[in-house]
Amino acid sequence: MRLEAKGLSFCYERAGRQILKSVSLALEDGERVGLMAPSGYGKTTLCKILAGYESADCGEVLLDGKPLKEYRGYCPVQMVWQHPELSVNPRRRLKTVLSEGDFPAQNDGLQSHIEQELGILEEWKERYPSEVSGGELQRFCIARALGERTQILIADEITTMLDLVTQAQIWDFLLKETGKRGIGLIAVSHSPELLSKICHRVLKLDETNI
Amino acid sequence: MKTSGKSSMLKRVGSRSAYGKRKAGFPGNRRLATTVLLVLTVCFLAAVTIMGYFWQEEAVRTDFSRKNLPPCVLYPFGTDWMGRDMFMRTITGLSFSIRIGLLTAAVSAGIAFFSGLAAVVMGKLVNDLVLLFIDVVMGIPHMLLLILISFACGRGFWGVVAGIAFTHWASLARLIRGEVLQLKQSQYVKIAERLGKSRRYIAFCHLAPNLISQFVTGLILLFPHAILHEASITFLGFGLSPEKPAIGIILAESMKYLAMGKWWIALFPGLFLVVVVLLFHYAGQSVCRLIDPGSVHE
Numbered sequence: 023m024r025l026e027a028k029g030l031s032f033c034y035e036r037a038g039r040q041i042l043k044s045v046s047l048a049l050e051d052g053e054r055v056g057l058m059a060p061s062g063y064g065k066t067t068l069c070k071i072l073a074g075y076e077s078a079d080c081g082e083v084l085l086d087g088k089p090l091k092e093y094r095g096y097c098p099v100q101m102v103w104q105h106p107e108l109s110v111n112p113r114r115r116l117k118t119v120l121s122e123g124d125f126p127a128q129n130d131g132l133q134s135h136i137e138q139e140l141g142i143l144e145e146w147k148e149r150y151p152s153e154v155s156g157g158e159l160q161r162f163c164i165a166r167a168l169g170e171r172t173q174i175l176i177a178d179e180i181t182t183m184l185d186l187v188t189q190a191q192i193w194d195f196l197l198k199e200t201g202k203r204g205i206g207l208i209a210v211s212h213s214p215e216l217l218s219k220i221c222h223r224v225l226k227l228d229e230t231n232i
Numbered sequence: 233m234k235t236s237g238k239s240s241m242l243k244r245v246g247s248r249s250a251y252g253k254r255k256a257g258f259p260g261n262r263r264l265a266t267t268v269l270l271v272l273t274v275c276f277l278a279a280v281t282i283m284g285y286f287w288q289e290e291a292v293r294t295d296f297s298r299k300n301l302p303p304c305v306l307y308p309f310g311t312d313w314m315g316r317d318m319f320m321r322t323i324t325g326l327s328f329s330i331r332i333g334l335l336t337a338a339v340s341a342g343i344a345f346f347s348g349l350a351a352v353v354m355g356k357l358v359n360d361l362v363l364l365f366i367d368v369v370m371g372i373p374h375m376l377l378l379i380l381i382s383f384a385c386g387r388g389f390w391g392v393v394a395g396i397a398f399t400h401w402a403s404l405a406r407l408i409r410g411e412v413l414q415l416k417q418s419q420y421v422k423i424a425e426r427l428g429k430s431r432r433y434i435a436f437c438h439l440a441p442n443l444i445s446q447f448v449t450g451l452i453l454l455f456p457h458a459i460l461h462e463a464s465i466t467f468l469g470f471g472l473s474p475e476k477p478a479i480g481i482i483l484a485e486s487m488k489y490l491a492m493g494k495w496w497i498a499l500f501p502g503l504f505l506v507v508v509v510l511l512f513h514y515a516g517q518s519v520c521r522l523i524d525p526g527s528v529h530e
Contacts, residue, residue, distance in 0.1 A: 075422055096428030108419040113441040122427055169427070 023098060023173040025049040025072065025206060029081035032067055041067050044081065047225060049174065054200065054207040056217030059227035065210045066104070068227070069178045072208065073101035085174075096124055098173035102180045106159040110151045117147035119162045124169025136165045139195045157184045164192065168199065174206040182211070193220055263522065270518040273511050277330065280508070284327020291316065291324040291477045303496050310496035313489065322501045325479035326508055329459045332393060332478075336462075337454040339397035341404060345447055348408030352416060353435045362405065369402040378461060379470045392471045396458050404450040411446055415439050445520050452516030456509045479505050 025048070032042040041064040049055055059065050070076045072083055074090050074097050083090040085098060103109045110119050120142075125133040140161040146154055160180060167175060177196070181189040197220060200207050211217050217224045284291075299315035301307055309318035351362035369377065382395035415421060416439070424434050463480025465471035472478050479501055486498035 074426060094428075097426045100426065101423075103419060103423075105419070109423055111420045111438050111441065113444075114437070118437070122424060122429065124427065166423075166427070 023086050023206065024051055025099065025174050025208075026084045026087075027068075027072060027081065028084065030068070030071055030078040030083070031080045032064070032071060032076070032078050034067075042071075042078070045227070046081075049206045049208060052200070052204040052206055054197075054209065054221045056221035056224035057208060057210045057227065058212070058214065058217060058224055063227045065227060066178055069101055069176045069208070069210060073097065073099045073176050075101070096169070096171050098171055099176065100167040100169070100172045100174070101176040101178060102160075102163050102167045104179040104182065106156055106163045107151060109163050110159065112151050114150075115147065116149055116151065116154065116159075116162055119166050120147070123166040124171050126170060129170055132170060133165075136168055136199070139199070140165055140192070157188055160184070161192070164196070168205075172205060174208070175200060176208045176210075178210045179212070181216075189216075196220075266518050266521055270515060270522070273515045273518070277508065277511060277515070280323055281327045281330050284324040284330075287320045287324050287327075288477075291320040292475065293317075300494060303500075309500040310494075312485075312494075312497050318497060318500060321477045321482060322479075322504055324477045325482050325501060326504055328476065329462065329479045329505070330508065332389075332396075332462050333455045333458040336393050336396040336400070336458040337451050339393070340400040340454050340458070341447060341451040343397070344401040344404035344408055344450065345443065347401070348405045349412055349435055349439060349443070351405075351409045352412040353431050353439070362409070366402045366406055369399060374399060374461075375464070378465055379468070382465055382470050387470060388473065392462055392465060395465065396461050400454050400457060400461075404446075404454070407450065408443055408446055411443060412439055415442055444523055448516055448519050448523075452512055455512050459505070459509070 027045060027047050029044040029046055030042050031040065031044055033040045045068060047055070057065055057068070067076065071078050072090075074083070074093075077091070085093065090097070090099065110116070120133065120137070123133070142158075142161050142165060146158055146162075151159055160183070164180065175196075181192055184192070193216070196207070199205070207221075209217060209221060214224070293316065295315040297315065298307070298311050299313055301311045303310045307317055307319060309322055311317055312321070347362045347365070351359045377399050378395045380395075381398055382391040385391040385394040421434055421438050424438055429437075459479070462471060462478065463483060466478060466480040467484040472481065474481055482501045483498060483505075486494075486501070490498050
């Protein structure tokens with residue numbers, strides 16, 4: 023699916039600092055785009071708008087030509103957040119994180135395949151979020167976002183807290199999986215090396231967009 | 233939103249270190265010790281409730297050959313001016329109070345839980361309605377509303393139960409509504425919304441587990457209120473009938489005899505009422521501690 027953002031502007035408070043100023047971008051079917059900017063330039067805000075968590079003050083987000091807001095139920099654009107510990111309910115066991123993902127019963131091969139590739143162990147599933155490490159938790163969040171109906175994945179600094187070997191493993195898997203299923207990817211990172219390695223092109227949010 | 237997330241993380245870390253400190257005083261597995269004490273507490277309360285239930289006949293038996301006896305081996309709590317065994321009367325009264333307290337606190341907390349949850353989850357109209365009801369219940373003086381409802385329901389047991397249950401839910405409902413409003417802003421709830429989860433799924437799977445500690449604490453704080461209001465409404469003559477050996481009635485009657493030096497008639501029932509209330513408080517705290525996932529390894 024094609025994701026298109028047209029002239030997005032956003033500020034958090036009325037008359038507050040303008041975070042985004044007419045940002046436009048387009049993501050073709052199956053394309054991988056990197057997003058780079060210094061801290062505070064509105065990368066996460068842009069991701070939130072693209073995934074439908076926030077609505078922009080002006081401008082619109084179109085998915086295959088249809089406004090994203092008109093998609094009811096499961097949103098084909100899924101976002102993985104920077105902080106996995108805030109993305110899961112601290113009072114529920116980790117198996118419930120996976121059960122929230124879009125893994126229908128007739129396609130149960132998908133879930134076990136993703137679990138295996140991400141290295142999710144069976145014993146972690148019975149634990150609470152406070153009982154696993156941040157990296158282990160992030161794998162659950164990634165698995166949850168890769169449900170069957172996901173068409174576009176937005177990865178907001180998802181491997182920042184991981185060691186290099188794990189980072190490589192996770193990105194290797196994500197490249198394979200998105201390539202196989204034709205999922206579009208928007209990756210946010212502070213590392214130009216990582217983005218140039220995994221993305222078809224890299225966009226920079228700069229002074230003109232904030 | 234970001235800052236609220238951070239502060240809640242800080243809170244979590246803070247509470248965990250507090251647990252760590254207290255842990256030092258407990259040899260062995262703290263979780264196990266808490267569980268054992270909790271089971272003992274529940275057993276004691278259950279025993280009082282059941283014993284009192286079966287002593288109902290005995291507790292009202294009068295025998296003027298043994299009236300006004302101070303505490304002795306045969307009658308550990310003494311007897312009153314009609315020769316009734318105060319130990320049996322106390323246990324029966326406590327049993328009665330526990331049953332009324334449990335029933336009314338549970339109904340009250342249930343109303344509070346569902347109205348607080350519904351106010352946020354089910355949209356603006358329900359929210360306005362719940363807020364209106366909360367204002368009405370909290371706006372009318374407690375005792376007055378209690379008497380009105382109890383009187384309208386024909387007094388007696390069910391009158392008291394209805395009166396207490398329908399007047400005590402408002403403040404807990406307000407607390408739960410506030411908590412739900414805050415939880416609804418959390419990242420995992422927003423993610424669940426984007427994953428196409430229904431309002432009912434979010435309410436019962438994401439919000440409800442986070443409300444259990446508020447719910448249990450509220451339930452336990454309601455319990456002494458319920459007993460004391462049962463006692464006061466009975467004292468005023470709008471509640472239970474005077475021949476029932478409820479703890480409120482025992483205390484009200486004993487006032488007349490306290491000045492005459494019959495201290496045991498008031499002391500033991502009052503003391504045991506306090507003990508039962510404290511045990512409920514302890515049981516509530518233990519349950520809170522056991523259901524907090526952060527304490528799994530203590």
